[in-house]
Amino acid sequence: MSIPGLHLTQIGSGDFLLEPSRSLNICDRDKLIERIAARLLQARASRLYYDLSEQAIIDPVYYAWLNALAGTAIAINVRMVCIHMQPTAAFALAQFIHEIPAFETALDISGWQRTTQ
Amino acid sequence: MAQEKSSSASTKLTELLKLQVGSISETIEKEGRTIFGGSNNLLGTDEITDFCIEFLQLLVALLESRDPHNDGSPQFHALEMFFNSLSKQILVRGGRVEDLVRYIQFMQRTLIEALAHDKKNITVDDTRDALLFLSSTFNELILAVFQAYLDEKERTINAQEAELRETATPITEIWDGVLTLPIIGTLDSNRTMLVMEALLNRIAKEHASAVVMDLTGVKNIDSQVSHHLIQMVRAVQLMGSDAIITGIRPEIARALTSLNIDLSGVTTRASLSDGLKEAFRRMGIQVSHKAI
Known part of the structure; x- marks a missing residue:
């Protein structure tokens, strides 16, 4: 089942990697979130790694998309971890967020696994 | 003419x-x-x-x-x-x-x-x-x-x-994946931006898992500075690193409380050495005396 604008790959038992492509259209976020959640539920996923390496800037709209996706993931007992956040994106995001995001963050997959062990 | x-x-x-x-x-x-x-x-x-x-x-x-x-x-x-x-x-x-x-x-x-x-x-x-x-x-x-x-x-x-x-904010990799940032003097908006930019780039470059920010050299703090500090901690956490603040003087601690700064998501330790110990603990590193 392919979802337009992103690659969702199973990388281990219960672990999924989400790689957004340039064609990702977050205007239609509700439909996208439903399809991602369906895929995660189907595979009994427990973790979703969201790769932000191609995202140089995170603006309020993109942040809202990440938060909504993380919120849905939590609802189906999946932890969403954003990885590879760029310094420019972290810099911009830190300027406008006032609450703790719904998603977790890690340098990369191995870094997150190390800290949770 | x-x-x-x-x-x-x-x-x-x-x-x-x-x-x-x-x-x-x-x-x-x-x-x-x-x-x-x-x-x-x-x-x-x-x-x-x-x-x-x-x-x-x-x-x-x-x-x-x-x-x-x-x-x-x-x-x-x-x-x-x-x-x-x-x-x-x-x-x-x-x-x-x-x-x-x-x-x-x-x-x-x-x-x-x-x-x-x-x-x-x-x-x-x-x-x-x-x-x-x-x-x-x-x-x-x-x-x-x-x-x-x-x-x-x-x-x-x-x-x-x-x-x-460059010399006022030396970011040092004190251990593999552990950065220290001693902050001395006043943190204004301009300086915070520069420090934050340098720190985030360094985290990405060194793949740092933890950053220990030492405030021993900060003499006073106001609402704007504390806001900058929290922004810096938040940015470090967003990158996926642990941020640990050390060396908060009693007057700074009191000022932070009276300014209603929420430090609930921030790890603090009394001294730089305690901060380093915490960073090592999180990374599963144990430093001990050599048995004689």
Whole structure:
């Protein structure tokens, strides 16, 4: 089942990697979130790694998309971890967020696994 | 009519210059050696000779141009650039702008004095026009020197500021994946941005798992600074690293509380060593005394 604008790959038992492509259209976020959640539920996923390496800037709209996706993931007992956040994106995001995001963050997959062990 | 007059004056001045080029060159060279050469050691003898010759060549080229009074002409620009680079050369070697300006005034005086050697062939009008030409030209050249001086000063100040920024916030990788950032002095918006940018880039470069920010050197804190601090911690956490704040003085702790700063998501430790221990603990590193 392919979802337009992103690659969702199973990388281990219960672990999924989400790689957004340039064609990702977050205007239609509700439909996208439903399809991602369906895929995660189907595979009994427990973790979703969201790769932000191609995202140089995170603006309020993109942040809202990440938060909504993380919120849905939590609802189906999946932890969403954003990885590879760029310094420019972290810099911009830190300027406008006032609450703790719904998603977790890690340098990369191995870094997150190390800290949770 | 005025154009014709000034053209006649510049022709006379050119002739005079060509006739007396040897003595003029000798006089300005001698003064140049006194000001820039010898024990002052700003320019070598050959350099002084060269720049005197070049100056006279450029001045003759300007006088022979279509309109010597036009300060937008290529000849005038060449003369300006000559003084601009000469002043930069002298200033970089530790010379003073005052000496250079006095030397340019000496050059002007030498040229005016040269006019007196040919009293018979120069009319009062020619003399007046030549004086006007020399004073306006040399004024522009002095301005070029001051511009070069200001550029050089600005460049030095910028370099010093950059160096100060670099040394004021040394980000050190104290262990594999552990960065320390001692913050000393006041954190204003500008400095926070620079520190944050440097820190985030360093986290990405070193793949740092933990950052220990030591505030022992921060004497006081206000609402804006504490806000910046929280922003910095948040950005580090968003990158996926652990942020640990250490060395918060009692007065800073009290100030943070009264400013209603929420430190619930921030790990704090009393001292830098405690902060490092916490970072090591999180990374599963154990540092112990060697058994004897």
